[in-house]
Amino acid sequence: MRIGVIGAGHAGVEAAWRASQLGAEVVLFSGESVLPYFRPRVVPLAFGHAELDNISLRPESWYREHEIDLRLNAEVIELDARERVVTAGGREELFDALVLATGAAPALLSFVREFPHDVVPLWGVEEGLAIRERLDKTRQLLILGGGISGVESALYARQAGLDVTLVEKIDHLVPQQLGAGAATVLAHRLRKAGIHVVTGRYAVTVVKREHLHVTLDDVSELSGDLIVTTVGAMQELKLFEQAGLKVDRGIIVDEHQQTSVPGVFACGDIAQRDGLRTTTVVHAHEQGRGAGENAVAFVRRRPLVYVPEPLSPLLFKHNDMEIESVGPPAGDNLVEVVLTTDGQTVYRSVLLEPSDSATSAGGILCGVQMIGSHEGFRQLLDSLGRPWSDIVRSSYPTANG
Numbered sequence: 001m002r003i004g005v006i007g008a009g010h011a012g013v014e015a016a017w018r019a020s021q022l023g024a025e026v027v028l029f030s031g032e033s034v035l036p037y038f039r040p041r042v043v044p045l046a047f048g049h050a051e052l053d054n055i056s057l058r059p060e061s062w063y064r065e066h067e068i069d070l071r072l073n074a075e076v077i078e079l080d081a082r083e084r085v086v087t088a089g090g091r092e093e094l095f096d097a098l099v100l101a102t103g104a105a106p107a108l109l110s111f112v113r114e115f116p117h118d119v120v121p122l123w124g125v126e127e128g129l130a131i132r133e134r135l136d137k138t139r140q141l142l143i144l145g146g147g148i149s150g151v152e153s154a155l156y157a158r159q160a161g162l163d164v165t166l167v168e169k170i171d172h173l174v175p176q177q178l179g180a181g182a183a184t185v186l187a188h189r190l191r192k193a194g195i196h197v198v199t200g201r202y203a204v205t206v207v208k209r210e211h212l213h214v215t216l217d218d219v220s221e222l223s224g225d226l227i228v229t230t231v232g233a234m235q236e237l238k239l240f241e242q243a244g245l246k247v248d249r250g251i252i253v254d255e256h257q258q259t260s261v262p263g264v265f266a267c268g269d270i271a272q273r274d275g276l277r278t279t280t281v282v283h284a285h286e287q288g289r290g291a292g293e294n295a296v297a298f299v300r301r302r303p304l305v306y307v308p309e310p311l312s313p314l315l316f317k318h319n320d321m322e323i324e325s326v327g328p329p330a331g332d333n334l335v336e337v338v339l340t341t342d343g344q345t346v347y348r349s350v351l352l353e354p355s356d357s358a359t360s361a362g363g364i365l366c367g368v369q370m371i372g373s374h375e376g377f378r379q380l381l382d383s384l385g386r387p388w389s390d391i392v393r394s395s396y397p398t399a400n401g
Contacts, residue, residue, distance in 0.1 A: 001025060001299050003292070004086050004095035006076050008036040010281050011268025012101030013057050014288030015295070019099070020066045022296040027095070028068050029088050031075035031102075034125050035060060040281065043149060046128035046228075047156035048135065055125075076102075081243040081261040097263045097295035100240065100251060101288060104233035104269040109144065111206040112229065118212055119227040122153060131228060138225040139163060142214060144203055145230035146173040148316060148323070151186070153228055154195045155318045164195045165222055169202040169231075174323070177314045179330040181338065182369040185347040189321060189372065192344075198222075235270055248272055256304040257291040263298050265291040273309075280312040313368075313381060324377045327351055327367025327384065335363055337388070339376075346372040350380060352388050362388040 003019040005012050008030035016028045030036060034052065041055040063070040071089060078087035084095045106121035120131050141157050143150050146168025154166045168175075172183035173190075187197045201216045206227065214222045237247045246252045246260035250272030257265045257273070267287035290307030297304050313326035328334065333354060340348040348370045352363030365388050368380045383391050 002095045003097050003099065003295050005029065005099045005101060006086065007101035007103055009039065009101060009103045009268060011284035011288035014285045015099040015101055015267060015292035016068045017066060018289045018292030019296050020068050022293065024296050026068045028070045029074045029076055030070065030072050033073050037125060042124060042128040043122065043152045044156060046122060046131040047160050048132060049156060052125065079239055079243040081245050081264050084263060096299040099291045099295050100266040100270055101268045102270045104235050107232040107234045109229055109231060115206060115208060118208060119206065119229060121229045122149060134226050135160060140224040142222055142224035142227045143230060144227060146199065147176060147230060148174055148314065149230040152318060153230060154190060155321060158193055158195055165198065166195055167198045167201060167203065171200040173199060175329060177325040177329055178369055179336060181336065181349060182347045182371050185341065185344060185371045188344045233269065255306050256294050257287055257307050258294065258304065265295050267291040282310050282312040286310050322372055322374055324370040324374050325368060326381055348373055348375065355387065365391060
């Protein structure tokens with residue numbers, strides 16, 4: 001029984017491990033030249049706070065011990081999904097089942113192609129090391145993209161002594177996880193740390209004279225020695241579409257992580273399930289484990305198992321900066337209840353969705369956002385889906401609330 005796993009990120013390694021545990025002969029294809037690594041550690045790697053040899057997911061010996069044939073520099077260039085034939089590294093191989101876990105690629109602004117050495121997307125090890133090599137010659141750093149990776153990059157860069165400007169197109173930072181109230185406090189704290197924060201603006205042009213000069217959409221200008229972009233991800237789907245798989249914004253999968261072709265599974269950022277794509281390590285691990293198990297079950301003609309979608313909060317800490325959030329950042333029908341804030345350093349709130357039940361006065365807890373504090377976050381996390389009135393009556397410490 002041979003299982004081919006294409007992609008060696010969090011989801012792919014987990015899929016390979018689970019399939020190996022269940023007795024499969026596993027080949028794990030990686031398009032990169034380094035051991036599979038913990039992607040969130042690329043930011044500290046880029047700014048000199050982590051080393052390449054300590055961000056690997058597993059040591060090289062682990063793959064041998066688990067009889068996983070890890071192939072580096074083995075980008076898959078052709079795929080026959082129905083016949084389960086993979087072409088990589090000049091070899092064409094047949095498998096009994098496949099797991100696709102190629103992840104995502106960085107969304108590229110046009111300036112990256114114009115100035116490949118001066119505008120670097122912070123994504124993988126290669127880009128992280130390219131940024132690191134430039135730090136000694138960089139005094140002013142511009143970061144385009146104010147999501148969590150942009151914020152973390154700004155904090156590390158400031159810690160390294162750089163002058164940092166962080167630009168976010170949306171009108172507040174970390175828009176996928178935070179509402180305006182929490183983001184305002186976050187921006188205040190970043191400015192207090194010496195980071196120049198610009199929101200509601202985006203780069204239109206970049207020119208290089210003595211320095212890089214960026215013109216924003218309001219015709220204001222910024223300058224710097226290096227530009228780092230953290231503007232999101234994109235899925236590269238051409239290979240899979242040509243292989244006959246059903247795709248949309250990702251490879252469409254069911255609750256078993258199975259694609260439109262039986263015996264071919266997908267997991268992690270490349271998979272689209274229930275209209276959504278994976279964005280967290282926790283989801284990638286769960287989906288990878290399930291995809292690996294179901295690949296083996298398919299070959300053995302056993303029932304496929306349901307792969308759960310775990311709760312995946314954002315838990316971020318850098319020195320004295322803390323960000324915790326879970327659930328939607330905001331919504332037209334949601335009510336935000338602020339529990340604690342001083343407007344500058346601390347913000348704690350909950351998001352409630354309306355309920356038709358008379359016993360759910362106040363709404364149902366569906367989200368939590370905290371800046372500069374984690375007080376009660378775990379209790380609130382465990383209370384998601386419960387009526388807010390019940391949570392209050394159970395004597396949860398709501399501080400100012």
